[in-house]
Amino acid sequence: MKVNGTPTRTVWMEGSTVRMINQPLLPHRFEIVDLPAYTDTARSISTMVVRGAGAIGATAGYAMAQAALAAPDAGFHDAVAEAAKVVQATRPTAQNLFYAVRRVLRAVEACGDDLTAAREAAVAAAQDIADDDAACCEAIGRHGGPLVPEGARVSTHCNAGWLAFVDWGSALSPVYVAQRQGRRPFVWVDETRPRSQGARLTAWELAQEGVAHAVIADNATGHYMRTGQVDLVIVGSDRIAANGDVANKIGTYSSAVVAAANGIPFYVAAPTTTIDPDCPSGDRIPIEERGQDEVCYTWGWSDEGRFIRVRTTPNQSGARNPAFDVTPAALVAGIITEKGIVPATPEGIASVARR
Numbered sequence: 001m002k003v004n005g006t007p008t009r010t011v012w013m014e015g016s017t018v019r020m021i022n023q024p025l026l027p028h029r030f031e032i033v034d035l036p037a038y039t040d041t042a043r044s045i046s047t048m049v050v051r052g053a054g055a056i057g058a059t060a061g062y063a064m065a066q067a068a069l070a071a072p073d074a075g076f077h078d079a080v081a082e083a084a085k086v087v088q089a090t091r092p093t094a095q096n097l098f099y100a101v102r103r104v105l106r107a108v109e110a111c112g113d114d115l116t117a118a119r120e121a122a123v124a125a126a127q128d129i130a131d132d133d134a135a136c137c138e139a140i141g142r143h144g145g146p147l148v149p150e151g152a153r154v155s156t157h158c159n160a161g162w163l164a165f166v167d168w169g170s171a172l173s174p175v176y177v178a179q180r181q182g183r184r185p186f187v188w189v190d191e192t193r194p195r196s197q198g199a200r201l202t203a204w205e206l207a208q209e210g211v212a213h214a215v216i217a218d219n220a221t222g223h224y225m226r227t228g229q230v231d232l233v234i235v236g237s238d239r240i241a242a243n244g245d246v247a248n249k250i251g252t253y254s255s256a257v258v259a260a261a262n263g264i265p266f267y268v269a270a271p272t273t274t275i276d277p278d279c280p281s282g283d284r285i286p287i288e289e290r291g292q293d294e295v296c297y298t299w300g301w302s303d304e305g306r307f308i309r310v311r312t313t314p315n316q317s318g319a320r321n322p323a324f325d326v327t328p329a330a331l332v333a334g335i336i337t338e339k340g341i342v343p344a345t346p347e348g349i350a351s352v353a354r355r
């Protein structure tokens, strides 16, 4: 997708340096951050400089490639295995992260003691993961685009646009296709507290593409659904269980319940790398609980141009901060994948899942 007219990806690798968009600075500042070592790249995932399932997966793949490039000949395989542990510990929910680490490890292990080949294979696998993510998201747009007719009003939660992937995005890809085909979609953008990925990232992306949209407080979504102003919902996913249950950003479940109460189709868009075939149901998806400061404080730019945080809750109040929730398969109209739209059922999931 384009930033100020220039085609841009969220994350890429140049030599042994990983480069990515510094997402916490958006929408007010667009900067690229350079990460020279795999430990820096891993930290960019845990601190959410990069976030979103596909982007996290691509970043994890690149981190593993950096680890392989830097690992000494003596103890090479141990060093790469240690790096895999570090990268896998950065965030618990997004399946793409674990998929990417496994894919690079497999490529390295297949080279045995040929360490030159192993390093090359790690870099190639990481690049394939990123390219595959972009291609899958583009295909999701092709399959999901027809769900967005002329003037459709689409509700979305969090950011599942191209910033959450390498390019195109999942939930927003059908919207971008509809826009480019002249169908003038409109998007209701849930603010998505506490980190405001909707208000900060989805709104910025849609503005860059010229898609009509309005940011709404999370608690306004039900109002627009009940009053007939939402035609369909499309959200992304961080992990999809084998039975079709879907984990996504906290608040997604509430949106799905209200959509069902109002007869509004609720779609989930995700590349098949987000499916966890070994996870039988949503009850087994690990839900990340983040620090309470994300709820008690908010970050933003002051009128003086300083990036500051301000406390919004009483000093003596604690908070809870689950980052994701699970939407039961029964509430999902279909899963838009790069292989087509499948039902959120064990059979539908099995027909597209990959390892």
Ligand code: MRU
Pocket: 051, 052, 053, 054, 157, 158, 159, 160, 164, 165, 170, 197, 235, 236, 237, 238, 248, 249, 250, 323
């Ligand atoms: O915590 P984040 O920002 O990494 O979470 C991302 C999401 O949960 C989004 O909901 C997104 O829709 C999933 S699709 C990448």
